[in-house]
Amino acid sequence: MHSMQKHGLKADPVTYSQLIKCCIARRAIEQGKLIHKHVYSNGHDPKMFINNVLLNMYVKFNLLDEARILFDNMSERNVVSWTTMVSGYCNCKLYGEALKYLVLMQREGVLPNMYTFSSVLRACDGLETLRQLHCSIIKCGLDSDIFVRSALIDIYSKWGELGNGFRVFCEMVTGDLVVWNSIIGGFAQNGNCDEALDLFKRMKRAGFPANQATLTSVLRACTGLVLLEFGRQVHAHVIKFERDLIINNAILDMYCKCGSLEDAEFAFKRMSERDVISWSTMITGLAQNGRSIEALDMFESMKASGPTPNYITMVGVLFACSHAGLVDDGWCHFQSMKRLYGIDPGREHYGCIVDLLGRAGKLDEAIQFIQEMEDEPDPVIWRTLLGACRVHKNADLATYVAKQILEIEPHDEGTYVLLSNIYANSQRWEDVAGVRKNMSGRGIKKEPGCSWIELNKQVHAFVLGDESHPQIKTIYREMNHLIKRITEVGYTPDMNFVLHDLEGEQKEDSLRCHSEKLAIVLGLISLPKEKPIRIMKNLRICGDCHAFAKLATKTEIRYIVIRDPVRYHHFKDGICSCGDYW
DNA sequence: TTAGGGTTAG
Structure with a gap:
């Protein structure tokens, strides 16, 4: 290029195009601009082809203003010129502009x-x-174009119309890996993890080798179903290949969400490159698993040697503070977010602070904080405070808070259940009856509690008083033995929690039918002593089951992990990682 | 001889 300039030579379009390609590959912006000048140096209008190449260069450098000036000055434009602009705006997420160019091009007859x-x-x-x-x-x-097809599947799934996406997928005659990835990713992102894994199996049967994008979605599906063993297999499979940052991050998240922090930490240490997602995943993972102090240590290391924290990182940090009862640290981080990193606090951060104050019993301060918030409080914020009312047994405030929630969401079953439990804990039986009447009057039913455990790649699920499991007789027999053993070390059934089941019979022994207890016993009789028993729950664990699990790890010398919708409880030697604070 | 699709954290 330099010697050409020295001799005043002009290159042919092919040479220019190759030079520009080099600039794009090396991200050499200044050199690219120099070529642009050179192309225009003799005053003639260059061919449309070379203009399109230059246009593409600016788009690839995200220099949309430069691209637009060039585009406006072009004497002739074809579908490639227009499409380059459309894709440039899409890449910069300027979607309104992209749509505008689509309309304009059609108006000009292209x-x-x-x-x-x-x-x-x-x-x-x-x-x-x-x-x-x-x-x-x-x-x-x-x-029938595979690029269009995968884009259609993807956008349908992003707008929650997975059925239409699947229809587009099913119309495909010739196979294509990216189209498979689109549909598997679509199911995984929408929480249809079973279907995602089924499609993955179908894809393998159809002879398509999975790549990183496929396996990233498969890992996400494993994470959604908390399938640690399957996730581990995917990890083992991935190790054999080149791994990129995205799949490594998905591996971290899978181990964190499956409650296996040791694996997550091991994988994190071995990563050659870590971005803000890797760090945030670890911080949140540690915090959700009851290891808040380590989460905050991790945040300090990140500040010292990692990427700049972002919005999501700070959600994890504040979550760690609230779950460990670190009121001062939480406040400090909340207040310095904007100053240090320019992050404006959002709903999630506000929610963490309400949780922080509420858990610590500072209910008045929590209410005051909500009232002073810039945003209008949403049901999530109020529900957080309602949870704090339960922990601190403040039935009056709970009544007020529940009213706020039900004004916005009159059919929120969780609020009715929580309120009823709070009344029950305060022996306000008339109020309990009132809530129950209100619920049935509105046709609201409590979601049945469900627990499941993965044994030998098979998922065993239980609901309250479940009799359908093939080993149910053995489970109950072992349950009775276990209750005898834990009673000797101090277990007494907590009858307050019988009332959690608003629909069912309040039988004296209904406590021992709680789904998580059934799953724990199945784990005890099926897994070798050294293996952790990992249980998943759709609802939060009840206080009686929590005490049951703690004592079972003591008498049986086992390690039990229970994941509820918000966090993890790691039970060992008679204590829980949550410090009985959840 | 220029332009296009799928994957990660709350």
Whole structure:
């Protein structure tokens, strides 16, 4: 390039295009601009092809203003020029602009092609636009293009229309790995993890070798189902190949969410590159597993040698503080967020602070904080405070808070259940009856509690008083033996928690039918002593089951991990990682 | 001879 300039030579378009490609690959912005000048140096209008190449260069450098000036000055534009602009705006998430260019190009009589559609679909601002684009795609006969197909599947799943996405997938005649990845990712992201794993099996049967994107989605599905053993297998499979940062982060998250922090820490230490997601995953993972102090230590290391913390990192940090009762630290981090990192606190941060104050019993301060918040309090914030009212047995405040929630969400079953439990704990039986009447009057039913355990790649699920498991007789026999043993070390059934089951019979022995107890006993009789017993729950663990699990680890010398919808309880030697504070 | 799709943390 330099010697050409010295001799005043002009290159042919192919040479220019190759030089520009080099600049893009090396991210050499200044050199690229120099070539641009050189192309225009003799005053003639260059060919459209070379303008398109230059346009693409600016787009790849995210220099949309420069691209736009060039585009506006071009004497001639074709579908490639327009599509380059559309994709540039999409890459910079300027979706409104992308859609505008799609309209403008059609107005100028340029027909969008498969390249244009596969790009612009990401810019959909709602289902209406999506349907219109899908119609245009079909009209133009472009719906069989695999790029368009995967983009369609992806955007349907992002807008919660997985059924339509799946229909697009099923119409596919020739296979394509990315289209498979789109549909597997779609199911995994929408929480249909079983289907995601089924499709993954189908994909393998169809002869497609999984790549990193596939396995990242598969890991996400394992995480969603808390399938530690399956996740471990995926990890073992991934180790054999080159791993990228994204899949490594997914591995970290899988181990954290499956409650195996040792594996997560091991994987984290071995990563050659860590980004803000890796650090945030570990901070949140440690905090959710009851290891808040280590989470905060991790945050300190991140500040010392890692990337700059972001919004999500701070959610993890504040979560750690609230779950460990570290009121001062929490306040300190909350107040310094904006000053140190320019992060404006959002709903999640406010929620953590309400939790922080509420758990610590500072209910008045929590209420005051809510009233002084910039945002209008949402049901999540109020529910957090309601949880604190339960822990600190403040039935009056609970009544007020529940009213706030039910004004916004009159059918929120969790609020009714929590309120009823709070009344029950305060022996206010008339109020309990009132809540129950209110619930049945509105046709609200409590979601049944469900616990499950993964044994030998099989999931065993239980609901309250479940009799359907093939080993149920053995389970109850062992349960009776176990209760005898833990009673000797201080277990007394806590009858307050019988009332958690609003719909069922209040039988004296209904406590021993709680689904997590059944799952624990199955784990005890099925797994070798050295293996941790890992239980998953859809609802929060009740106080009686919590005491039961603690004592069982003492008498049976076992390690039990229970995951509820919010956090993990690691039981060992008769104590729980949550410090009985949840 | 230029333009396009799928994957990670709350």
